Amino acid sequence: MIITDLLGSRVFGPDFLGFVSDVRFILESDATGQPARLYGILVSPHARSSSLGFERSGVRSPWPIAGLVRWRHRSSFLVRWNDIERLEVDRIQLRRGFERASPELP
Amino acid sequence: MTSNTGSEASRWLDAQLHLLDRQVLDVDGVPVAVVDDLELSEVLVGQEIPIDTPPPVITALLSGPALATRIFGGRPPESRMQRTLWVDIVEIDVVIRLGVGRDILDLAWTEGWVRDRIIGRIPGGRHTPQGEPNDERGRS
Numbered sequence: 001m002i003i004t005d006l007l008g009s010r011v012f013g014p015d016f017l018g019f020v021s022d023v024r025f026i027l028e029s030d031a032t033g034q035p036a037r038l039y040g041i042l043v044s045p046h047a048r049s050s051s052l053g054f055e056r057s058g059v060r061s062p063w064p065i066a067g068l069v070r071w072r073h074r075s076s077f078l079v080r081w082n083d084i085e086r087l088e089v090d091r092i093q094l095r096r097g098f099e100r101a102s103p104e105l106p
Numbered sequence: 107m108t109s110n111t112g113s114e115a116s117r118w119l120d121a122q123l124h125l126l127d128r129q130v131l132d133v134d135g136v137p138v139a140v141v142d143d144l145e146l147s148e149v150l151v152g153q154e155i156p157i158d159t160p161p162p163v164i165t166a167l168l169s170g171p172a173l174a175t176r177i178f179g180g181r182p183p184e185s186r187m188q189r190t191l192w193v194d195i196v197e198i199d200v201v202i203r204l205g206v207g208r209d210i211l212d213l214a215w216t217e218g219w220v221r222d223r224i225i226g227r228i229p230g231g232r233h234t235p236q237g238e239p240n241d242e243r244g245r246s
Contacts (some may be wrong), residue, residue, distance in 0.1 A: 003126070004143050004176075037214065042120070071237075087151050105120070
């Protein structure tokens, strides 16, 4: 599988939830050669495109762009890998009772 | 909403934000590619994923003719994408640095082909302006 198979896919819980706007990976440390494990998917209810990271950080400038992008990606959330039930072409099904996590980068 | 979990030393990478479209430099700092896509390890598609299935990992950075498919959809043929193994990466920052030279990567084959088949056949094309022979690493 390649990452562009996931980006932009439609995400469903019981109903349609949004689109995959990004995919988050975690490295256990900064050491060279660490595997990058898929941590979760970022779901944006209103936009399929990349959000430039404004809703994932405290960046507020330049304010017209930050404001517009934040508005387009309002109510975005992160879904962890264990809450993904099924991956299909252009469709991701989440498990019943999946958890919405903050999309902000730690 | 809950917060992300991970140890203090963990590093987080968002594919679009931190990896895609980044320039890739080889061990000598020479640009060799741009990240157009990421290859993931085996994952079940079209079937239910059992709980506690280990998450996929990134196995390679892919570079190739991805512009048209980004605009119009679809995906380029797998054979047209050049792979850079994830384990060859030594640093991820504004650019991605590799620990290997460009001559052992598939990414440099067009440059090598042009050097050997075209430039090398031009009189004077097999040495530098100072008269030193061209680097012939990776020639087949």
